[in-house]
Structure formats: C-alpha cells, structure tokens
Amino acid sequence: MTDSAIPENLTAGGDTTRKRVRVNKSALVMGAYLLFLMLPIYWLLNMSLKTNAEILNDFTLFPRDLTLANYRTILTDPSWYLGYVNSLIYVVMNTVISLLVALPAAYAFSRYSFMGDKHLFFWLLTNRMAPPAVFALPFFQLYSSVGLFDTHIAVALAHCLFNVPLAVWILEGFMRGVPKEIDETAYIDGYSFGKFFVKIFMPLIASGIGVAAFFCFMFSWVELLLSRTLTTVDAKPIAAIMTRTQGASGIDWGVLAAAGILTIVPGALVIYFVRNYIAKGFALGRV
Amino acid sequence: MNKTVNQKAWFLVLPVLILVAFSAVIPLMTVVNYSVQDTFGNNQFFWAGLEWFEEMLHDDRMWNALKRQLLFSGIILAIEIPLGIFVALNMPKSGFWSSFCLVLMSLPLLIPWNVVGTIWQIFGRVDIGLLGYVLDKLGIDYNYTQDTLDAWITIIVMDVWHWTSLVALLAFAGLKSIPDAYYQAAKIDQASRWKVFRYIELPKMMGVLMIAILLRFMDSFMIYTEPFVVTGGGPGNATTLLSIDLVKMALGQFDLGPAAAFSLMYFLVILLISWVFYTVMVNLDKKGM
Numbered sequence: 001m002t003d004s005a006i007p008e009n010l011t012a013g014g015d016t017t018r019k020r021v022r023v024n025k026s027a028l029v030m031g032a033y034l035l036f037l038m039l040p041i042y043w044l045l046n047m048s049l050k051t052n053a054e055i056l057n058d059f060t061l062f063p064r065d066l067t068l069a070n071y072r073t074i075l076t077d078p079s080w081y082l083g084y085v086n087s088l089i090y091v092v093m094n095t096v097i098s099l100l101v102a103l104p105a106a107y108a109f110s111r112y113s114f115m116g117d118k119h120l121f122f123w124l125l126t127n128r129m130a131p132p133a134v135f136a137l138p139f140f141q142l143y144s145s146v147g148l149f150d151t152h153i154a155v156a157l158a159h160c161l162f163n164v165p166l167a168v169w170i171l172e173g174f175m176r177g178v179p180k181e182i183d184e185t186a187y188i189d190g191y192s193f194g195k196f197f198v199k200i201f202m203p204l205i206a207s208g209i210g211v212a213a214f215f216c217f218m219f220s221w222v223e224l225l226l227s228r229t230l231t232t233v234d235a236k237p238i239a240a241i242m243t244r245t246q247g248a249s250g251i252d253w254g255v256l257a258a259a260g261i262l263t264i265v266p267g268a269l270v271i272y273f274v275r276n277y278i279a280k281g282f283a284l285g286r287v
Numbered sequence: 288m289n290k291t292v293n294q295k296a297w298f299l300v301l302p303v304l305i306l307v308a309f310s311a312v313i314p315l316m317t318v319v320n321y322s323v324q325d326t327f328g329n330n331q332f333f334w335a336g337l338e339w340f341e342e343m344l345h346d347d348r349m350w351n352a353l354k355r356q357l358l359f360s361g362i363i364l365a366i367e368i369p370l371g372i373f374v375a376l377n378m379p380k381s382g383f384w385s386s387f388c389l390v391l392m393s394l395p396l397l398i399p400w401n402v403v404g405t406i407w408q409i410f411g412r413v414d415i416g417l418l419g420y421v422l423d424k425l426g427i428d429y430n431y432t433q434d435t436l437d438a439w440i441t442i443i444v445m446d447v448w449h450w451t452s453l454v455a456l457l458a459f460a461g462l463k464s465i466p467d468a469y470y471q472a473a474k475i476d477q478a479s480r481w482k483v484f485r486y487i488e489l490p491k492m493m494g495v496l497m498i499a500i501l502l503r504f505m506d507s508f509m510i511y512t513e514p515f516v517v518t519g520g521g522p523g524n525a526t527t528l529l530s531i532d533l534v535k536m537a538l539g540q541f542d543l544g545p546a547a548a549f550s551l552m553y554f555l556v557i558l559l560i561s562w563v564f565y566t567v568m569v570n571l572d573k574k575g576m
Contacts, residue, residue: 026378029373029377037391037392037448040407040417047409056415101306104299104302105299105302112292114296120300124303130311130315130554131530131550131557133529133531133550135315141317157310160306161307164303168303229538242402263399264397267394270397271394275390276386
C-alpha cells in the first residue's frame with residue numbers, strides 16, 4: 001500500500017486533473033479496441049439467433065424473431081455434436097501427452113547442461129516453426145500406414161509437433177525461476193527424484209503447468225489443417241464438420257453461425273477459469 | 288543460473304525425443320524422400336536428384352507466393368506490434384476492468400481458425416455482413432471476392448483482429464513486471480511520457496516483445512486456414528500465400544516431387560529468419576533483460 005501512496009504525494013500539486021484526462025483517454029482507446037474485437041463476434045451471435053429468411057431478406061442489428069432452432073439442429077443431431085466431442089477428446093489427449101513428456105525435458109534443460117543441450121533446444125523449437133502444410137501429406141501417409149488414420153490419438157500425436165516444443169519452452173522458463181537450492185535441500189532430506197518432482201517441484205511451478213496446458217489446449221483446439229487431413233468420420237473435428245452447411249440450396253447461414261458460436265464456448269470457459277493467470281502467464285515465465 | 292554438467296539428463300529428454308522423432312523426423316524424411324524422386328504412379332519411384340529444387344527455383348509461382356507471404360508478414364508485424372504495445376499501455380493495470388479486458392481480449396485467440404475465417408467472410412459480405420453492408424451504404428465499393436486490394440485489406444484486418452491481443456497481452460505482462468520505484472524515479476526526474484516509454488517501459492518489455500515478434504512471424508508465415516476460408520487464395524492468385532499454394536500443389540494436384548522441394552525450401556526460409564530472431568532473443572536474455 002505504501003508503494004502506491006508515494007506517487008499520490010508527489011502528484012498532489014495540481015496534477016490530478018491531467019491524470020483524470022489521461023485515464024479517460026485510455027478508457028476510450030480500450031473501448032474502441034474492444035468494440036473492434038467484439039463486433040464481428042456479436043454479428044455471428046446475432047446471425048445464429050435468426051432464421052435464414054431474416055438473415056437473407058432483412059438487414060437487422062438485433063434478431064427480430066429470436067429463435068433457438070439453429071442451436072437445436074446442432075445439439076440434437078449426433079453427426080453435429082459428436083464433432084465437438086471428437087475435438088475435445090483429441091485436445092485433452094494432446095494436452096496430457098504434451099505435458100507428460102515436456103515436464104521432465106524442461107527440468108533437464110533448466111537444471112543441467114549436457115552434450116548438445118543448446119542445439120537440441122533449438123531443434124525442438126524448429127518443430128514449432130514447421131508449417132503444418134508441409135507435414136499434412138506425410139502425416140496422412142504415416143498414420144495410414146500404422147493404422148491410426150481417423151483416430152483421436154493420431155490427431156493428438158500430430159498436434160504434439162507444435163505443442164511439445166512450446167510446452168518445453170514455457171515450462172523451462174518457469175522452472176528457471178525456481179532456485180536450485182530447493183532441489184539440493186530436498187535431495188539432502190532424502191527425497192528420491194520422482195518423489196521430489198511430484199511432491200515439491202510440481203506444486204512450485206503449478207502456474208507454469210497451467211499456462212503450458214492453456215497454450216496446448218489453445219493451439220490444439222484452433223488447428224484445422226492437420227486434424228482435417230487425418231480424419232474422415234470417426235474422429236472428425238467440429239471445425240471440419242462446419243463445411244457441411246453448404247448444401248444444395250446454398251449455405252445454411254443460421255446453423256453455420258450457431259456452430260461457430262458453439263466453438264467459441266469452450267475457449268471462453270477456459271479463459272474464464274484462468275483469467276487471473278492470463279497476465280502473468282502470457283509472459284511465459286520470462287519477465 | 289549456472290547449471291551442473293550431467294549427461295544423465297539425456298534420459299529426461301528421451302521421451303520428448305522419441306515423440307518428436309515420430310511426429311516430426313519421420314514425416315520430414317518422407318518429404319526429403321519425395322523431393323529427390325519422381326514417380327509415374329504405381330508406387331514406382333525414380334531418382335531425380337536435385338531436379339525438383341532447380342525447377343522450383345526457376346518457377347515464378349513459388350517466388351510470387353514468397354513475395355506475397357513476405358509482404359503479408361511484414362504488414363501485419365508493422366501493424367500488430369505497435370498497436371499491441373499501444374493497447375497494452377492503455378490497459379487498466381488492476382482490478383475488475385483489468386480482468387474484464389483480459390478476458391475479452393483473449394477471446395479471439397481461442398476461436399478455431401476456420402471459424403475466424405467464417406466470421407470475417409460473413410462480416411465482410413455486402414448482403415448479410417455488418418462491415419460490408421455499412422461500407423456499401425456509405426457508397427464505398429467493397430468486394431473482397433473480386434477486388435485484389437479489398438481482399439488484402441480484409442485478410443490483414445482479420446489477422447490484426449485475431450492476433451493483436453496476443454502482442455498486447457505479452458506487452459502487458461512485461462509492463463506489469465516494472466516495479467513502481469522506476470516510475471517514481473522518473474517522476475522525480477520529471478521525465479516526459481515519451482521518455483518514460485523509451486527508457487523504462489520499452490527496454491523492460493524487450494524480452495517479451497521478442498517472443499511476440501517471433502511467435503507472430505512464425506505463425507503469420509505459416510498461415511493457411513483463415514485466408515483460405517475468406518478468399519480461397521483469390522481473386523486469381525492475389526492472396527495465395529505460401530501454405531495455400533503448397534496445399535494446392537500437394538493435396539490438390541498431387542505433384543509430390545515439386546511440392547516436397549517447395550516444402551523444404553519453405554521450411555528453410557522460416558528456420559533462417561527464426562534463427563536470427565532466436566539468437567537476438569537469447570542474447571537479450573543473457574544481458575539480463
């Protein structure tokens with residue numbers, strides 16, 4: 001509290017009016033920016049609550065006959081809602097796999113130096129830089145030949161291509177912030193490596209694990225090119241199913257919009273749960 | 288932190304190595320394989336040496352796609368980085384409004400990429416989209432499916448909409464880590480707003496900004512889904528960026544040899560530029576930024 005009190009004392013001489021003006025300007029900037037962000041999303045929401053006739057014939061800022069029919073179409077048709085289930089299954093699988101392999105590796109990178117460690121670290125990062133378009137066809141052939149084509153695990157493994165390097169990178173940043181003395185004290189106290197890692201170390205970097213999980217979830221959830229290439233029916237993600245709305249009679253705009261809104265929901269929920277960590281988390285433990 | 292030398296640490300890295308070998312090295316070797324062979328179907332392959340690479344290097348198609356790609360990445364970096372910093376400087380520092388802004392700003396980041404494309408495809412349509420409709424009513428001729436400039440503006444605005452928040456959130460995290468004492472010292476020295484930004488905030492943000500630039504560069508260079516949904520690479524080839532061109536070649540026309548050679552060169556360009564960024568970043572880290 002004393003920290004924030006000092007500038008008040010310093011600015012006491014007539015500076016307060018200028019301060020208020022600046023705050024208002026900031027609010028204006030933020031307001032404009034948030035409006036820019038929200039408008040397209042609002043428009044999608046607006047469309048999802050209209051009938052197709054209203055979308056195409058009248059131009060209205062608010063749905064006149066509010067209808068939930070578009071959502072009902074999606075939530076009652078298994079070929080629609082299973083898309084969400086498929087997406088969630090491979091996203092969760094990917095997050096778990098990525099974290100499980102990234103945790104020990106990040107620990108090794110943050111604590112020890114070993115032969116080729118710097119090269120290895122950069123090589124890992126290069127996989128984050130690999131364009132999915134380059135890998136689409138080889139992945140298709142690889143997973144077909146081992147009989148994993150059109151399974152959730154195939155997509156989860158494919159997404160490891162960019163999520164594992166990212167998870168290692170994020171976790172390494174957070175682990176560097178934990179003093180090495182903690183490790184040493186624990187070993188002196190007779191902890192084995194595994195016990196120390198799970199019981200003492202992981203709680204210390206819990207926020208880092210959360211952030212890594214958030215990013216893995218995010219990049220796996222939003223990716224389409226690989227997940228579409230690797231699936232046909234059984235594990236088809238919702239994003240790919242959305243292209244179905246282009247029927248013979250044109251595009252079913254209302255259902256398309258409703259499906260789009262429903263893909264935003266899981267992301268919004270995740271953000272809501274991690275809202276207090278976002279600011280620190282986005283620095284990836286590197287500030 | 289000084290690290291202990293311990294070769295056994297390799298065992299901790301082993302799971303990652305096996306996984307990445309499966310999901311990156313094997314596919315990459317397939318690409319290398321294709322790039323030096325030719326096929327006439329029936330799974331019969333012939334050694335082609337570096338022919339495909341030569342052919343691609345003399346092909347205007349790849350160079351044009353690369354030019355468009357560099358232009359696109361350059362423009363979006365030039366807009367998103369300053370805008371992101373500007374937004375971060377104007378964000379409320381704490382309290383309810385701070386988390387309110389954070390939540391709303393993160394929202395576009397978690398929308399699946401093809402839905403981002405769909406949102407803007409709809410938003411820009413003259414008949415049913417708000418943006419297109421308003422522009423049309425204002426008498427501005429706007430049609431992103433026919434006009435090259437409009438198509439470019441649409442995909443750039445879409446990318447700014449989609450990703451500026453990432454830059455802003457990173458910059459904000461950097462700003463929050465600056466102790467109050469720095470600002471107080473600046474106040475005592477009567478530093479101007481610009482000087483505070485130039486000599487306190489910018490240097491302190493440098494570390495996270497490099498991450499932002501690196502991430503934005505890599506991702507914009509690999510962008511596929513969003514512009515593909517909005518413009519499909521058109522009008523003509525006007526918005527055919529590298530990935531779109533590559534997918535067309537590999538999965539559309541099944542030209543495996545040229546596509547593989549293209550892939551490898553594409554990957555190399557990204558690696559090269561990213562390596563420069565990465566080296567700069569590691570050096571900044573070392574200086575203790």
